[in-house]
Amino acid sequence: xxxxxxxFSRQGKLRLQKWYEAKDSKDKKKVVRDLTSMILQRKPKxxxxxxxxxxxxxxxxxxxLFFCFAVDRxxxxxxxxxxxxxxxxxLDKYFGSVCELDIIFNFEKAYYILDELILGGEMQETSKxxxxxxxxxxxxxxxxxxxxxxxxxxxxx
Numbered sequence: 001x002x003x004x005x006x007x008f009s010r011q012g013k014l015r016l017q018k019w020y021e022a023k024d025s026k027d028k029k030k031v032v033r034d035l036t037s038m039i040l041q042r043k044p045k046x047x048x049x050x051x052x053x054x055x056x057x058x059x060x061x062x063x064x065l066f067f068c069f070a071v072d073r074x075x076x077x078x079x080x081x082x083x084x085x086x087x088x089x090x091l092d093k094y095f096g097s098v099c100e101l102d103i104i105f106n107f108e109k110a111y112y113i114l115d116e117l118i119l120g121g122e123m124q125e126t127s128k129x130x131x132x133x134x135x136x137x138x139x140x141x142x143x144x145x146x147x148x149x150x151x152x153x154x155x156x157x
Contacts (some may be wrong), residue, residue: 001075002083002121003055004031005114006068007103012036015065015103016110020121039066049077060084064100087117090131112138 004023007016014032023031031052038050039059050057052070058080059068067084071077090113091098095106103110116131118124125131151157 001072002080002118003070003072005070005118006032006035006066007110008032008036008066008068009100010040010061010064010066012040015100016107016114018111018114018118035068035070036066039068048081058084060088062088065103083118083123086126086128087114090117090128093128093132094135109135 001020003019003021005016005018006014008014014036017028017032019028035050035052035057038052039057042050044061048059050059051073054073055070056073056075056077057068057070058077059066060081061067067088069080069084071080088098091102091110094109094113095102113131113135116125116134125134148157
């Protein structure tokens with residue numbers, strides 16, 4: 001099971017975090033600080049798996065972002081790398097070559113895509129097409145709602 005997910009930049013700035021287990025805010029900050037410093041200190045050719053407390057942390061760097069997933073020790077690390085890669089592929093398809101700024105300015109979409117892929121710490125949907133179609137439907141609903149509210153504001157409805 002995935003316990004938490006962190007996305008952070010090469011400078012150590014946290015860009016996205018998703019926790020699937022209850023933790024105190026103080027503990028979350030300590031975990032984020034510890035893991036970002038540990039991962040940023042590692043050389044690029046080193047293994048992408050770290051044992052942290054009772055968890056196995058699997059991370060991968062894509063461009064200027066580190067995608068870090070903490071899983072139970074018994075989970076398959078290579079499978080988690082595949083989940084990370086799938087998330088990046090869906091982000092790439094949606095944003096068209098995703099970058100750190102896409103995550104910063106469209107964080108709600110990044111969270112929505114993550115929620116479409118992973119539910120309660122487990123992989124929910126493996127199909128990129130299915131995830132992207134759900135996101136397109138949500139975008140259409142959101143756009144229709146914005147148009148409807150604008151028409152109400154000017155008195156056409």
